[in-house]
């Protein structure tokens with residue numbers, strides 16, 4: 001099966017017009033030495049019916065849990081049906097970056113609304129039209145802070161998601177920055193250590209709120225220390241939590257980023273996801289990526305365009321604020337549709353229900369011999385010390401169709417028996433009780 | 444008609460989603476989280492019903508132009524038709540619901556798909572190993588250059604510069620800068636290719652790599668590629684292949700055989716995954732054996748019939764994505780390759796090149812063709828002829844909208860004045876091409892006879908030309924309620 005409308009007859013006509021005797025003649029600029037004179041070794045083409053069966057076979061080789069208690073950067077929240085319906089409109093998904101605004105007002109207005117929603121969530125002034133994912137958005141934010149301050153040192157708490165730390169490290173390794181880790185104490189950043197490490201060469205601190213352990217950091221306290229020396233605060237936040245928790249703009253964050261996946265995107269084995277990014281007005285010209293702005297057309301009617309493009313690679317080339325070109329536009333669309341459907345009250349409800357269910361789960365697990373490792377308040381994730389090997393715990397749960405928490409030993413050697421559990425509003429009391437019952441049975 | 448902002452449709456108390464109830468015993472929120480950490484006032488999100496939201500976004504969608512609506516010859520972007528069967532496979536619930544940290548045992552199907560897709564792409568590119576982490580082409584460039592840097596430093600060879608032709612896409616120099624490299628521009632020759640003598644003069648042992656798109660952004664194949672590779676390799680440098688234009692060479696030639704050491708593909712171009720209004724795409728990067736140790740971790744491997752994620756990669760550059768890349772996009776690319784097979788992919792190259800040559804041949808009489816050569820899958824013309832009457836590439840682009848087409852890429856590559864870069868792709872019929880050609884010929888005539896018709900275009904879109912200067916001078920980047 002191919003998707004080529006031209007027939008052999010058409011082909012002959014076209015060949016006549018281009019005055020070639022064969023298609024091969026059109027490829028004569030390719031030197032003979034590198035012409036592939038054999039067929040590519042690929043499986044034979046499939047008709048549509050066989051292809052669907054084949055894909056179904058692959059899909060069958062994926063085992064679905066009936067209840068997921070795993071989070072750690074990817075969250076199983078409920079997605080209203082209308083979200084997928086809207087992003088499946090091919091006017092949206094078969095278009096590209098809105099270079100030609102007159103044909104792209106749909107995408108452009110939706111992105112303007114998305115930017116507005118992100119500003120509302122984060123309580124910051126401006127937002128861009130999306131980045132690849134949470135990790136890469138954080139890396140770009142760190143770079144942005146370093147360039148804005150002209151300083152070299154970036155403070156990275158160990159309570160920040162280990163993969164995010166690696167992405168930041170990989171992105172920034174080549175630019176001569178100094179990345180310094182900050183230890184945690186009782187599951188949160190040790191403020192005394194920040195006091196010690198912040199100096200007048202510190203560009204920023206990367207604060208995750210809630211942090212990787214699910215614990216709430218003392219954002220206000222940290223913000224105060226960081227700003228005292230003229231450094232910036234970059235907050236990496238869970239957008240659902242902002243229905244309930246103090247937004248970054250209110251504790252003084254200069255840049256807020258995060259993983260937008262909880263806003264209506266499927267788990268999808270890790271992607272595509274959505275990096276969101278917002279900042280204070282004074283940093284707007286340092287933002288990476290696309291930004292949509294409102295303007296007027298020749299008749300004075302309101303419309304939208306890509307704007308502040310002199311920051312971008314297609315104009316500024318090696319001096320651009322970032323190399324990003326394609327982004328996560330359709331995921332941003334999903335996020336703004338999600339936020340519209342759930343709405344002002346609904347977002348708070350999702351956050352509150354997740355919070356309540358997580359706390360119920362934590363205390364139920366505590367009753368059967370799991371111990372909460374850290375005392376700091378938490379949102380919907382928490383770390384438990386397991387009385388038995390976490391790997392074993394998950395094996396037993398999986399037999400019951402439950403996907404358990406993340407064993408932390410491989411990321412934190414000092415926490416060999418720790419498990420990071422996550423509970424969203426989607427988990428029912430019945431599922432939570434079942435989790436607890438199964439675990440009780442093996443203790 | 445103006446569509447109000449979704450925020451303006453808001454009415455207090457209205458709801459658009461039915462959410463899971465809280466069926467556990469509730470505690471007082473302030474007992475769980477200290478007051479100071481709570482939000483004082485809610486974000487001003489819309490309060491709308493489901494039908495309000497659905498109508499709003501459906502109406503917005505109608506103000507968009509996509510490949511499903513019509514011809515979209517946006518050069519360098521390969522806006523081919525996106526098969527629906529790929530969408531179907533990618534929407535299987537069991538793919539959508541996989542958590543990235545689920546036990547490997549439970550996701551064998553997904554890992555197997557990635558593993559096999561990796562093998563296919565390596566075969567197509569002529570390389571040995573691959574990473575799926577990059578989310579787009581530019582992300583792939585960053586990843587590839589970081590590997591090149593790691594490769595050199597591992598050998599104790601500190602190289603500072605990257606060579607990039609003056610015809611290259613903006614992401615190339617931007618990615619090189621992000622990797623801490625100094626960018627050295629290589630001029631093009633009169634045939635639109637790399638100027639070999641200049642390349643020789645610029646190449647020494649400070650060069651880490653040359654980045655090249657082949658066919659290049661003029662749609663021309665770099666005939667001297669073997670010599671280019673020899674010059675760069677001869678000085679200890681590596682070759683990076685920007686795969687934006689790989690559609691032209693599928694099954695005809697492989698970057699790995701041309702001498703490239705690192706290759707990215709844009710799955711959203713060549714392998715027909717949709718562009719999503721700007722993304723998400725996927726930019727997997729393939730490498731030759733000598734660079735494989737530096738691939739981002741984890742990679743997908745197979746042992747004793749089981750697939751697994753290999754994190755044990757001591758020389759890895761690290762990670763460029765939080766998880767493993769845009770899996771759902773990979774499902775679509777995999778489906779596409781399985782639909783076409785080797786023969787189908789080769790036919791993609793054949794017909795995309797034939798279609799482009801046909802359009803070029805028929806337009807040559809009316810527009811300036813800066814390089815008189817056969818083209819590959821796309822070609823660049825200049826509006827310099829029309830400019831004598833004040834009609835610029837931008838005007839031609841806007842006028843094309845009135846004929847029902849999406850305009851080509853304009854003002855890129857930078858080395859052609861008033862450039863219009865046209866990529867018809869293989870998924871368009873002769874009739875569609877003819878209609879487009881007719882429109883272009885018409886516009887050329889209008890430029891001579893009634894230039895104001897072109898200068899004032901578009902006439903048929905909901906909005907006229909938009910004031911970009913105003914947008915940049917007085918940035919209005921978000922909705923704020925009137926209070």
Ligand SMILES: Cc1ncc(COP(=O)(O)O)c(C=O)c1O
Pocket residue numbers: 324325326519520579580581582612614615656660685687688709724726
């Ligand atoms: C030649 C070329 N290189 C690189 C890119 C960047 O690819 P992406 O948008 O997937 O990051 C593009 C995209 O248009 C391109 O045309």
